[in-house]
Amino acid sequence: MHDLAAQLAEVGRLCYARGWALGTSGNFSAVAGRNPLTLAITTSGVDKGLLEPSQIVEIDERGHLVRGSGKPSAEAALHLTIVRARGAGAVLHTHSIWSTILSDAAGDAAGELAIEGYEMLKGLDGVRTHEHREWLPIIENTQDWSAAAPRIEAKLREHPEVHGFLIRRHGLYTWGRDLQEAKRQVEIFEFLFEVMGRKRGTTWQA
Amino acid sequence: MHDLAAQLAEVGRLCYARGWALGTSGNFSAVAGRNPLTLAITTSGVDKGLLEPSQIVEIDERGHLVRGSGKPSAEAALHLTIVRARGAGAVLHTHSIWSTILSDAAGDAAGELAIEGYEMLKGLDGVRTHEHREWLPIIENTQDWSAAAPRIEAKLREHPEVHGFLIRRHGLYTWGRDLQEAKRQVEIFEFLFEVMGRKRGTTWQA
Amino acid sequence: MHDLAAQLAEVGRLCYARGWALGTSGNFSAVAGRNPLTLAITTSGVDKGLLEPSQIVEIDERGHLVRGSGKPSAEAALHLTIVRARGAGAVLHTHSIWSTILSDAAGDAAGELAIEGYEMLKGLDGVRTHEHREWLPIIENTQDWSAAAPRIEAKLREHPEVHGFLIRRHGLYTWGRDLQEAKRQVEIFEFLFEVMGRKRGTTWQA
Amino acid sequence: MHDLAAQLAEVGRLCYARGWALGTSGNFSAVAGRNPLTLAITTSGVDKGLLEPSQIVEIDERGHLVRGSGKPSAEAALHLTIVRARGAGAVLHTHSIWSTILSDAAGDAAGELAIEGYEMLKGLDGVRTHEHREWLPIIENTQDWSAAAPRIEAKLREHPEVHGFLIRRHGLYTWGRDLQEAKRQVEIFEFLFEVMGRKRGTTWQA
Numbered sequence: 001m002h003d004l005a006a007q008l009a010e011v012g013r014l015c016y017a018r019g020w021a022l023g024t025s026g027n028f029s030a031v032a033g034r035n036p037l038t039l040a041i042t043t044s045g046v047d048k049g050l051l052e053p054s055q056i057v058e059i060d061e062r063g064h065l066v067r068g069s070g071k072p073s074a075e076a077a078l079h080l081t082i083v084r085a086r087g088a089g090a091v092l093h094t095h096s097i098w099s100t101i102l103s104d105a106a107g108d109a110a111g112e113l114a115i116e117g118y119e120m121l122k123g124l125d126g127v128r129t130h131e132h133r134e135w136l137p138i139i140e141n142t143q144d145w146s147a148a149a150p151r152i153e154a155k156l157r158e159h160p161e162v163h164g165f166l167i168r169r170h171g172l173y174t175w176g177r178d179l180q181e182a183k184r185q186v187e188i189f190e191f192l193f194e195v196m197g198r199k200r201g202t203t204w205q206a
Numbered sequence: 207m208h209d210l211a212a213q214l215a216e217v218g219r220l221c222y223a224r225g226w227a228l229g230t231s232g233n234f235s236a237v238a239g240r241n242p243l244t245l246a247i248t249t250s251g252v253d254k255g256l257l258e259p260s261q262i263v264e265i266d267e268r269g270h271l272v273r274g275s276g277k278p279s280a281e282a283a284l285h286l287t288i289v290r291a292r293g294a295g296a297v298l299h300t301h302s303i304w305s306t307i308l309s310d311a312a313g314d315a316a317g318e319l320a321i322e323g324y325e326m327l328k329g330l331d332g333v334r335t336h337e338h339r340e341w342l343p344i345i346e347n348t349q350d351w352s353a354a355a356p357r358i359e360a361k362l363r364e365h366p367e368v369h370g371f372l373i374r375r376h377g378l379y380t381w382g383r384d385l386q387e388a389k390r391q392v393e394i395f396e397f398l399f400e401v402m403g404r405k406r407g408t409t410w411q412a
Numbered sequence: 413m414h415d416l417a418a419q420l421a422e423v424g425r426l427c428y429a430r431g432w433a434l435g436t437s438g439n440f441s442a443v444a445g446r447n448p449l450t451l452a453i454t455t456s457g458v459d460k461g462l463l464e465p466s467q468i469v470e471i472d473e474r475g476h477l478v479r480g481s482g483k484p485s486a487e488a489a490l491h492l493t494i495v496r497a498r499g500a501g502a503v504l505h506t507h508s509i510w511s512t513i514l515s516d517a518a519g520d521a522a523g524e525l526a527i528e529g530y531e532m533l534k535g536l537d538g539v540r541t542h543e544h545r546e547w548l549p550i551i552e553n554t555q556d557w558s559a560a561a562p563r564i565e566a567k568l569r570e571h572p573e574v575h576g577f578l579i580r581r582h583g584l585y586t587w588g589r590d591l592q593e594a595k596r597q598v599e600i601f602e603f604l605f606e607v608m609g610r611k612r613g614t615t616w617q618a
Numbered sequence: 619m620h621d622l623a624a625q626l627a628e629v630g631r632l633c634y635a636r637g638w639a640l641g642t643s644g645n646f647s648a649v650a651g652r653n654p655l656t657l658a659i660t661t662s663g664v665d666k667g668l669l670e671p672s673q674i675v676e677i678d679e680r681g682h683l684v685r686g687s688g689k690p691s692a693e694a695a696l697h698l699t700i701v702r703a704r705g706a707g708a709v710l711h712t713h714s715i716w717s718t719i720l721s722d723a724a725g726d727a728a729g730e731l732a733i734e735g736y737e738m739l740k741g742l743d744g745v746r747t748h749e750h751r752e753w754l755p756i757i758e759n760t761q762d763w764s765a766a767a768p769r770i771e772a773k774l775r776e777h778p779e780v781h782g783f784l785i786r787r788h789g790l791y792t793w794g795r796d797l798q799e800a801k802r803q804v805e806i807f808e809f810l811f812e813v814m815g816r817k818r819g820t821t822w823q824a
Binding site: 019022023024025047049095097100101104141143167169170171197 | 220323324325326329334335336386389390391393394396397400401404405
């Protein structure tokens with residue numbers, strides 16, 4: 001648990017440095033135990049630039065605190081949902097400029113963002129070629145994630161091919177077998193969001 | 207006072223690193239005593255990338271130097287105004303690319319900038335949902351802040367809901383109960399300014 | 413070999429810090445021996461932000477591992493091709509936002525990107541004046557570089573004047589007599605790509 | 619001289635970190651002696667991210683090496699010209715994305731760039747209010763600065779109000795009484811260039 005907390009704190013500081021977790025935004029978790037399920041997760045209202053292992057707590061599968069002190073993230077329900085639906089070992093949630101912008105683009109009214117044909121997609125788990133069409137569901141924002149969780153869990157089970165989703169005007173959720181894979185996928189998605197956002201800003205459209 | 211000066215110096219260096227206090231721009235203060243009111247504040251003409259505690263002085267409520275050496279910021283009158291009108295414990299003023307651009311946008315002729323519907327707004331003091339409309343007054347720039355202060359104090363008292371304001375082609379003022387809260391709000395606003403500025407630069411408008 | 417691995421690791425961490433090798437993207441090599449030819453090269457799937465000398469292996473001219481453990485980059489065939497065709501001492505491959513965008517621009521349908529008239533071009537090997545027209549071939553992406561290598565080798569031999577090439581929606585390859593020259597050329601090209609990409613995004617076209 | 623070299627090296631590394639001196643671009647000098655005039659200046663072809671005091675040499679007023687080893691920058695003639703025409707104590711030359719773009723903007727055919735009405739202008743020597751119109755001559759690029767120097771010296775003497783100039787598709791020159799003032803002015807100009815460049819890229823024009 002101590003090593004896990006130290007690794008989560010480091011990922012948080014890296015995301016802060018890149019501008020993906022400013023203010024007290026973003027939250028990060030990793031599975032601490034499988035049977036019964038416990039999750040190491042960042043506490044609420046913490047400055048990610050100064051994130052310390054002591055600011056990581058352990059919660060059970062109902063979101064109750066089992067170790068450490070502090071209030072678990074208000075989005076803990078989402079983290080637990082993802083771990084259950086996907087068997088993920090780590091879940092990362094970032095708030096970046098480009099994910100905020102793309103999650104809100106007029107052309108994505110259908111509720112998804114599609115990314116196709118980039119080499120960088122091969123950084124996503126199981127993708128072997130750039131000739132791949134990745135899509136991310138765009139979920140409406142809410143302040144009641146416990147209520148929204150069953151709907152999201154159903155969506156994740158229905159679409160086992162997705163590697164992440166966007167919350168509108170809010171940010172990205174992605175996950176991985178372990179923290180290293182989840183961190184890699186954050187970087188892959190943030191890179192691709194920036195490419196797509198900047199392309200739309202140009203006067204030519206490729 | 208020494209701890210406060212060290213914390214202010216650190217905030218200054220962080221803002222410089224993000225490009226929010228280049229040149230000698232930006233100034234930062236925190237309440238050192240309440241009765242009588244004294245304020246720790248950065249001195250004028252200092253490189254924020256090299257900010258040292260010795261470059262922070264203490265002033266009284268009329269802006270006179272009571273401890274340290276150096277010239278208090280020319281905008282000290284504004285800091286004192288905000289502390290009085292809001293009971294703030296810390297006041298931060300940054301000069302960023304995006305606040306400069308947004309403070310000058312043609313569409314904001316009415317003298318305000320509105321930001322609505324973003325999750326990141328929850329980082330502002332007392333905001334509990336993304337379904338929130340934040341607005342920042344845009345104040346015309348001047349070189350005589352002592353003369354302008356009463357007008358700004360009246361505006362702040364009239365609109366207790368605002369968390370910051372912009373000075374046209376100049377930058378952002380925000381504040382908090384303490385330095386940590388004020389720093390968090392700088393990051394929240396700067397993030398949202400960049401989102402809004404970049405959205406306007408795109409060929410689609412969401 | 414140990415020094416070379418340490419230098420390659422440092423170049424990798426620098427590219428990661430600039431956002432040119434996020435996720436596990438990018439791969440870097442340098443000639444370790446000439447007779448017979450051996451190449452120090454990054455292994456596959458490595459986080460470039462944490463790149464260590466132990467993650468660099470040595471391969472022979474057929475791409476077989478001769479020292480170290482790990483899987484050589486899937487693009488090792490391309491590195492060997494460039495070393496053979498150009499007598500290069502080091503080969504660097506980055507995935508940046510702007511190279512990805514420019515490699516895919518509609519106006520470059522002819523399969524090349526031209527850059528002309530910038531002082532920065534003088535950072536490329538042998539260029540003595542800004543009155544220079546540099547061009548980079550744009551090569552279609554593939555997952556079978558061994559098959560594509562002969563075609564690329566022919567192109568490099570046919571056009572001895574080029575200092576690098578782009579792979580569509582993928583990134584940049586450049587090289588140099590040694591690692592220092594190759595690193596300099598990465599910076600030159602990435603600077604120029606950003607200038608060109610941002611110019612196209614402006615409402616005036618210079 | 620040793621202190622000066624250490625300070626120049628630090629300024630060079632800072633400019634490199636901000637992306638204003640990539641590749642081997644940029645060169646930096648400071649007056650080492652006044653009678654006779656000698657100048658500490660960066661040598662040619664040096665990686666500014668690794669700049670060391672030993673890579674700074676001392677030259678006389680004709681540009682001849684008087685201390686240290688290495689080739690003085692090819693633009694040493696320009697540095698000497700500025701020191702003579704302005705009595706400057708330090709001269710800094712950066713190659714940034716935005717100065718490159720703005721120096722080449724179609725609308726600036728008249729050979730100057732004007733910046734007006736920004737608070738940040740007060741960071742320039744002697745500017746006391748944002749109600750100021752700063753302008754920078756835009757000089758055509760050349761590879762023969764010794765030949766161009768008399769024309770530039772005349773321009774600088776004719777216009778004592780300018781704080782810097784641009785070379786087309788090349789970069790910025792600015793100067794100051796000492797290195798600290800020159801560094802501050804680089805930051806002021808680079809900030810303002812980015813503001814102006816980004817405003818032109820937006821769909822609304824303020």
